[in-house]
Ligand code: HEM
């Protein structure tokens with residue numbers, strides 16, 4: 001049996017406090033390219049989504065420029081997320097304890113960690129974010145291509161474009177909500193942001209939130 | 224004969240004064256406008272397909288007035304030229320060879336296609352750019368190119384498949400109903416050029432009255448289904464047709480039977496927007512409230528101590 005959730009680059013450094021390497025430099029760069037693209041997409045998309053936010057086109061050099069650049073950022077996001085997906089998908093596979101964790105969401109939200117099952121590198125909430133983003137990004141890029149009239153206008157009918165534009169808008173709203181959950185969780189659970197900036201967390205953070213992952217790291221390759 | 228003149232007077236070429244401006248907007252895309260101080264008389268162009276001889280003088284006049292030259296097209300064995308509306312061709316004669324099942328006669332149907340100037344314009348409803356599409360109180364729907372961002376949403380909003388996006392400047396183009404000519408008391412260039420008066424222009428009331436006479440005439444000649452095309456699904460249009468077979472508009476190169484703004488466009492521009500913004504706002508608000516109520520989820524010294532104990536023995 002291979003290690004449960006341990007990924008390349010994860011390792012423990014004993015000390016006071018213990019530090020745990022969580023993300024490699026490559027994973028972090030990959031993450032922040034993805035994050036930047038999604039934020040820029042959300043801003044440029046919202047500018048065209050509702051008149052009250054049209055002023056945001058100013059950030060991109062006007063309406064024409066916003067319209068032209070938005071789909072290209074989407075292409076960057078797609079390939080960049082593809083990279084994240086291949087780095088993280090294995091550790092995000094659904095595990096036995098995830099159902100229990102989900103069922104105790106009330107304890108999660110009130111920070112009663114002691115009532116939660118020990119989880120691996122990611123908890124069920126993070127996994128939902130991961131798979132939700134994965135699916136939504138595929139939906140967004142496919143519906144986006146259908147309404148990318150500058151290059152693909154002749155390939156679909158107007159009726160198909162109408163369907164695509166509704167799906168694109170709905171998926172965009174959903175991914176922004178997923179993104180809010182994601183960012184909020186990173187802020188609320190103190191000590192998390194360092195995972196994606198410095199690449200490491202403290203042992204106490206890992207003990208508190210991802211104990212099974214920590215135990216596997218300490219006990220060596222086999223779980 | 225209805226009380227209007229087929230021949231509109233020639234313009235005053237000395238310093239013509241435009242009498243149509245932003246003060247006459249009744250709708251402006253992605254924004255609101257103050258109620259206009261005056262209500263212009265609604266105008267309309269009436270296209271009597273039974274009188275059209277397919278000479279394309281209107282197409283030529285449109286190019287001439289708007290100072291556009293489309294590329295020389297390819298002959299595909301049909302009279303339609305070009306094959307479709309383009310950013311330079313705001314109006315297009317569409318030819319259909321139709322065998323009337325009742326008489327077995329081959330009827331050559333010719334319809335002048337172009338913007339219908341809907342009372343409830345789907346293009347304007349879909350447009351995300353403030354002021355890129357406007358509607359005047361006389362009914363003319365116009366694209367304001369300085370504000371156009373080339374997104375193509377008007378194409379999705381239009382029930383008649385009219386707007387075309389230019390590959391040159393990435394802006395949307397369509398028939399203006401010669402708003403610049405109407406502004407100085409003229410009619411559209413196509414109406415001016417039409418040798419048979421198949422295209423006439425005047426107030427919407429006059430045009431309806433004129434159409435009535437034409438319809439009676441057609442009915443007396445055996446076209447019992449002759450009628451006016453002024454589709455109520457889009458609130459009526461400021462370009463209307465007299466059709467000899469008004470019971471089946473589709474035979475005229477796919478003129479929609481009951482055009483209206485697609486329910487998908489209503490959904491996209493209605494519920495999606497408001498529900499969408501509300502849901503995003505709600506998620507953000509829940510985050511803020513949760514943090515205020517719950518406080519940060521901090522790692523305790525005990526957690527660190529536990530980790531040290533666990534990791535302690537190893538290196
Ligand atoms: C701009 C604001 C963002 C911040 C502050 C942020 C922060 C973080 C942090 C701290 C982590 C590490 C969490 C952990 O390891 O437990 C993380 C992981 C991750 N982030 Fe972000 N992120 C942002 C935007 C995004 C965007 C836009 C995406 C994708 C569309 C994204 C996708 C991911 C994924 C897939 C992971 C891996 C963790 C998992 O699988 O659950 N992030 N992010």
Ligand code: SF4
Pocket residue numbers: 337338339340341344345346347364380381382383384385386397
């Ligand atoms: S026909 Fe199309 S482009 Fe013309 S006013 Fe109606 S919706 Fe707009």
